[in-house]
Amino acid sequence: MLEIKNLKVSVEGKEILKGLNLKVNKGEVHAIMGPNGAGKSTLASVIAGKEDYEVTGGSILFNGKDILELSPDERAKEGVFLAFQYPIEIPGVSTINFLKTAVNEIRAHKGMGPMEAKEFLAMLKEKQKLVQIDTNLTGRSVNEGFSGGEKKRNEIFQMAMLNPQLAVLDETDSGLDIDALRIVAEGVNKLRSKENAFLVITHYQRLLEYIIPDFVHVLYNGQIVKSGTRELALELESKGYDWIKKEFSEIPA
C-alpha cells in the first residue's frame, strides 16, 4: 500500500531524511521508533504533504500512485491520515462542523453525495463511543482549550470518523495517562482491518504492548537503521538508544 524509496528530505537547507526506505502492506501495523530529532515527525509530515519540507530525492507510492505530486487534501482524500504530534487549534470551528466538512469532502472525492444528517449523527455517536471521547469535547471548537491528552484523543476520534486506509500516528501516546493510552490503543485495535494499515511513531515500547506491531523500525539520523519484530522494541526499551547512536553515528551526512 505504502512504498517509500530512498526518500531524501531537507528543511531550510538541512538534510533530515537521508535515503529512507519503507514498505507497508495492507493489514500491517508498523512501529517507528527513534530518539528525539531523528526525523520521525519529518517522515510523517512528508507523507501528509506539508510544504515546509523539501523532497530532494526518492519517491512515495501510495497504492501504486506517486503521492508527492498531490496536495495535502488530495492525499487525505486518497485515504492518508495523520494524527498530529501537536494537534492544531481552530477557534470558532466546532469539531462536528469540521468533521462534517471533512467527511463530505472525502465522499465527494469518491463520487458520493453528502451524508444525511441523521446518518452522520449516528456515526458520530458510534465513533465517540469507540474512542470514549466526551461528547462535550466534540461540541467545542477544534482542539481549542483542550488538554494535551484530550487533543490526542480527538485525533484518534477523527481517525475513526474518516476511516482512512493509512493512518500515521505521530507520538499519539505521549502526554496520555495509562487509562487514556489503553483507550486510544483499543480504538486503534478496533479499527484495524485487512484493508488498512498503521504507521505508529513512538518513543516508548509501552504503546506497543497494547498495539501489537507486525514490524518495528528504528529511525536514526534520517535512515531506517534497523528493522525487526516486537522484540526489537523490547531491546530498545532495555538498552536505550545509545547503542544505536554508537553503532550508526558514523553514517555520512
Added chain:
Amino acid sequence: MSVATIKRDTSAKWLEEFELTAGNRLGAANATVKEKQQKAITEFAEKGIPDKKVEDYKYTNIRLYLNDEFGMKGNATRLKSSDIRHLFLGGHATIVMINGRFVHELSSLKNLPREVVVKNLFTVLKETDTVAGIEFNGQFDEKASPLTLLNTALTQDGISITVPKGYDCKGPLHLLHISSGTDKVLYNPRNVVKVGEGASLTLIESYCSVDLDEKIFTNSVTEMVVEKDATLNNYILQEEDPKASQSNLHQVSVGTTGKFNSVIVSLNGAMVRNDLNVSINGENAEIHMHGLFVVKDGHHIDNHSLVEHNVPNCFSNELYKGVVGDGGTGVFNGKIFVKQDAQKTNAYQSNKNILLGDNSTINTKPQLEIYADDVKCSHGTTTGRLDEEALFYLQTRGLDQDLARKVLLGAFAKEISDTVKDEAFRNHLEKRIQVHIV
C-alpha cells in the same frame, strides 16, 4: 490626519525670539545647521504651539504650559558642587546639565572611559558638519512635531555623546539634568547620542530641579543612533519640581541586530510629555520599552511612543504602567507601525493603569497600523482599581489598609523598575517610586 486649525499667534513670540537669539543659536556654529534652523522656524510658524486640536496632542494642551510670557533668557543660578552632590549615583561618571547646558566644572568625569567622547554639541558642530557621522536633524522629516520644529529652530546647545565602534562601555554614564532659576524660560536642549557598531552603552538620564523659583518649560530633543550589533540601555527618571514642565523627545534609530532598551519613570513635574520614537532600520533588532508614571495633584503626564518596523524579522515589546492619584491626569499613546516589507515582525504593547483618586483621569490610545501580513502584533490595555481581594488578603495578614496599598502599588511598579540592570540606579529608582506612589 486631523486638520490643525492653530492660530498663528502662538508662534509670533518664537519668531521674534528666533531673530533675537541669532548669535547664540546652534546655527552660529555651522552654516548647514543655520539653514536647518531657518527651515524649521518657517515650518513651525505654520503650526504654532499645539493644542488639543492636533491629534497627537488631543489629550495634552501644550498651550496651558507654554505661552508668550516665557522668554529664552534666564538669570543663571550659581549652583555649587555641594548643592547637587546628593543627586549623583554611586561612582557613575556624571555629566551635569543645567537648564540643558553641559557644566563641566560640576560634572564628575573621572570614571568616564577615554573612548567615550562627551562634548558640547555647539563645539562639535563648529568643527565638523556631523556628530561622528550623524547628521544634525537627520532623522526628522515632514513628520516632525511642532515642538520638535521649535527645538530645531531655537536650540542653542546640548550634549553629544559618542561611543566608538566595538567599545563596550561597562560603567553607566549618568546625565544629570537640573532645572534651576528665577525666570519663566523656555529651554530647547538638543542632544545627540551615538553608539557605534558593536559598541554598548548604558545611559542614565535623571531630571530634577534645584533652586527653581519660577515656571520653566524644557523642550528637549535627543537623537540617538544605535548602529549594527550595538546596544543602548537608556534609563530615564523624571522628577522635576511642580513648577517645571517638559516635553522630551527621544528619536532613536536602531540598526541590524541592534538592541535598544528603554525605561522611563516619570514621578513629578507640572506637565511631562514624553515622545519615544523608535525607528527600526536593520533586521533582527530587538527593542524593549518600559515605562512607569505616577501622577497626581493637578499634574499631567503624557507618554507617547512610536515603534516603526521598517524591516523584517524584528521584535519589539512595550509595557507602560500608570498610577493616577487624586487630581492627576495620565495619557498613554502607543503606536506600532509595520511597513509592508517588515514581514515576520513580532510587536507587542501593553498598558496597565490604576486609578486611585476621585479626580483621576486616564486617556489611553494604543494603536496598530499594519501593512504586512506575516506578523504577530498585539496590544492590550487595562484600567481599574487596586485589586480589592489582594488588599483584603493583605489586611487579613495584619497589614493596615495604607500599608497594604503601599505593598500592592510597590509590586505594580516593581515590574518596571526591575527591568533596570544597573543596580545603583535601580535602588535609587525604587526609593523615589516609594516616595511618590502613595
Added chain:
Amino acid sequence: MAGSDKILEEITSSEYKYGFTSNIESDTIPPGLTEETIRFISAKKEEPEFMLEYRLKAYRHWLTIKEPHWAHLKYPEIDYQSISYYSAPKKQKVLNSLDEVDPELLRTFEKLGISLVEQMRLSGVAVDAVLDSVSVKTTFKEKLSELGIIFCSFSDAVKEHPELIKKFMGSVVPITDNYFSALNAAVFSDGSFCYIPKGVRCPMELSTYFRINSAGTGQFERTLIVADEGSYVSYLEGCTAPMRDENQLHAAVVEIVAHKDAEVKYSTVQNWYPGNKEGKGGIYNFVTKRGICLGDNSKISWTQVETGSAITWKYPSVILKGNNSVGEFYSIAVTNNMQQADTGTKMTHIGKNTKSTIVSKGIAAGKSNNSYRGLVRINKGASKARNYSQCDSLLMGDRCGAHTFPYLEINDKTAVVEHEATTSKIGEDQIFYCNQRGIDTEKAIGLIVNGYCREVLNKLPMEFAVEAQKLLAVSLEGSVG
C-alpha cells in the same frame, strides 16, 4: 505559500453577485443641492411644515461645516452638486396588496433573496423595503398594529405620528452632529419608523432592505426606533446596490431610543457594491448610527457584518445614560480589492453600573485597508462602569493594511476598562491541519474565517447568520470560503 497565493488571486477576481439593475421607471430630480431642492423633496412628500423647517435648519447648518477627514480613508473629493437627491419609483401610489406592486420590483427583491410574498407567507419577518430612497412596502403592518407596534415608512410616520417624530427625530443624532448626518437631515427621502409600546415584546424580527437603484443618485434614508418601557425588538437591516462605474453616496442616519427596561437589537448585513477590482465605482457609505439607553436597565446591541461599499465610515454607538444600562457592538468588517473601511463604535458611559462590550473582527484582503476606530468614554460619576473590548484583525495577502485606533478616556476611579487587540494572518498550520482532513485550502480558509468570526455571527438572528456566512464567503471569494 503557493496555495494561498492562488487563493488570493481568486479572491481578487471575485465578482459582486448583487450587481443587477432593475428597470423600474424612477422619478429622479436633476442633480444639485439648494434650498429649492429641499423644498421640492418636502413638497413631493407632502410633508407638514415642521419637517420642512427641520430640513432647512439642517441644510443651513450643513453649509457652515466641513466634510471630516480624520478617518484612515482616501477618496477623491465628493461633489455634492453632482448628486441627485431624490429618486422614487414612479408607480408609487398607495399599495394595498402585493398584487399592486410593480412585478419588476418584486423580482428585484427576489433576486435580493427577499421575496416579499415568501416573507408574508412563511417567515414571519416584517419587511420594509426601501428602494433608492422611498419605502415601498411594509408587510405585516396589520398584525403588528394589533399589538400597538408602529412599523411603517418614515414618510407615513411623519404624517400619521407627527408627535412621536417631533419628539424623537434628532434626539439622538442632532442635526449638528456631523457633516453627513446634517446632510441626511436636510435631504432624506424616506426610511423606516418603528415604535414598540410599553411592555410589548415584538413577536417577529422587523426588517428593512435598502437598495440603491438609479444611477447618479444618493441615498439618504433615516431610521428611527423607539422602544418604550419594558419592550423588546430585534431589527434587521440589509443593503445592496447595483454595479455602477461612478461612486454613489449613501449617508444614512439611524437613531434608537431605549426607555427603561427596554431592549433593542439592531443587526445589519451591509453589502453595498464595493467597486470593481481596480477600485472603480462602489458606494461611499457614510453612516451615523447611534442609540441612547435612556432609561435604567435598558440595552442596545449593534451587530454588523460589513462586506460591501468602496468606503465605509460608520460608528454605531451607544450612549449609556440609564443606570445599569448595557451597550454592545459586535462587528465583522471584510475589505477586499481596493475597499477601505474605517469602522468601530463609541460607548459613552454616563449612568452608574453601565456595561459595554465591543467585539470587532476585521479581515483585510487584496489591496484594501481595514481600520477599527473606537471610543470608550467613562464620565466622572459613571461609577462601576465596565467595558471590555476585543479587536482582532486578520490579514490575507501582503498588500493590505489592518489598523486599530482605540481611544479610551476614563474619568472615574471605579471604572474597569479592558481592551485587547491582535493582528495576525491565517495560520498556515491551521490550513495544513484542515488539508490533512481532506478539506481543500479554499474551503479551509472559509472554515477558519467563519470560526474567527463566530462570536459575532452567533449574535445574529438565525436567518441572517446564514446569509452573513454566505456573504463572507462571497466577499472573500473565488474564494476564500
